[in-house]
Amino acid sequence: QVQLVQSGAEVKKPGASVKVSCQASGYTFSTFAINWVRQAPGQGLEWMGRISGYNGHTKYAQKFQGRVTLTTDTPTSTAYMELWGLSSDDTAIYYCARELRDYGDFDYWGQGTLVTVSS
Amino acid sequence: SDDVTQPPSLSVSPGQEAIITCSGENLGTKFVSWYQQKPGQSPVLLIYQNDKRPSGTSERISGSNSGNTASLTISGTQAMDEADYYCLAWDTSTHVVFGGGTRLTVL
Numbered sequence: 001q002v003q004l005v006q007s008g009a010e011v012k013k014p015g016a017s018v019k020v021s022c023q024a025s026g027y028t029f030s031t032f033a034i035n036w037v038r039q040a041p042g043q044g045l046e047w048m049g050r051i052s053g054y055n056g057h058t059k060y061a062q063k064f065q066g067r068v069t070l071t072t073d074t075p076t077s078t079a080y081m082e083l084w085g086l087s088s089d090d091t092a093i094y095y096c097a098r099e100l101r102d103y104g105d106f107d108y109w110g111q112g113t114l115v116t117v118s119s
Numbered sequence: 120s121d122d123v124t125q126p127p128s129l130s131v132s133p134g135q136e137a138i139i140t141c142s143g144e145n146l147g148t149k150f151v152s153w154y155q156q157k158p159g160q161s162p163v164l165l166i167y168q169n170d171k172r173p174s175g176t177s178e179r180i181s182g183s184n185s186g187n188t189a190s191l192t193i194s195g196t197q198a199m200d201e202a203d204y205y206c207l208a209w210d211t212s213t214h215v216v217f218g219g220g221t222r223l224t225v226l
Contacts, residue, residue, distance in 0.1 A: 035215070037162075045154070045162065045205050047215040059214050095161060103150040104209030105167035112161055 002026040004110035019082040022096030029077035033099040036081045038092040086117045125218035137193040141206030150209040151189040
């Protein structure tokens with residue numbers, strides 16, 4: 001069965017960076033893209049960007065351009081999201097999600113990783 | 120504008136039909152998917168490419184998209200349908216935009 005398992009909760013200080021991992025299993029990693037979505041406490045979903053599992057091509061939401069880096073490690077079927085220059089506004093649950101057919105159809109989601117930014 | 124708008128809340132009685140809308144400029148030219156999220160859980164895909172149901176989505180749930188409005192319809196609403204619902208609009212330029220979400224309450 002398809003699973004996306006994310007790394008554990010993080011607490012960071014303002015100005016720091018965070019790197020969240022998402023390990024996929026149950027399918028051929030290179031066949032699908034991975035997207036990253038975050039959700040601030042009590043707020044809605046916000047798309048951050050996607051990375052192709054096939055060739056590593058990325059597309060970022062304009063809001064995060066220059067502040068987020070998405071990467072993959074195909075041998076371990078793992079995707080990574082690194083966010084720089086953290087502020088309290090970045091406190092959120094960060095999700096990875098598999099994209100089924102490249103049209104914004106996220107059919108499997110990770111369990112989420114809570115990132116707390118606090119001094 | 121790339122913004123996609125949903126009503127913040129919707130209340131229905133059990134057994135009634137719930138229609139959750141998602142509005143945006145020329146939304147009908149984009150692919151829309153719908154997600155359900157219950158408290159403390161990850162979102163779940165309900166509808167993709169406007170009107171397709173993944174296996175596991177109840178037949179009570181359907182989607183449509185035309186003009187400036189996409190809709191998610193839940194027929195025979197049950198208590199288990201109480202959740203937050205998000206639309207997602209996809210196109211080749213902006214790629215992905217989420218609506219603000221609609222909280223469905225089953226009274």
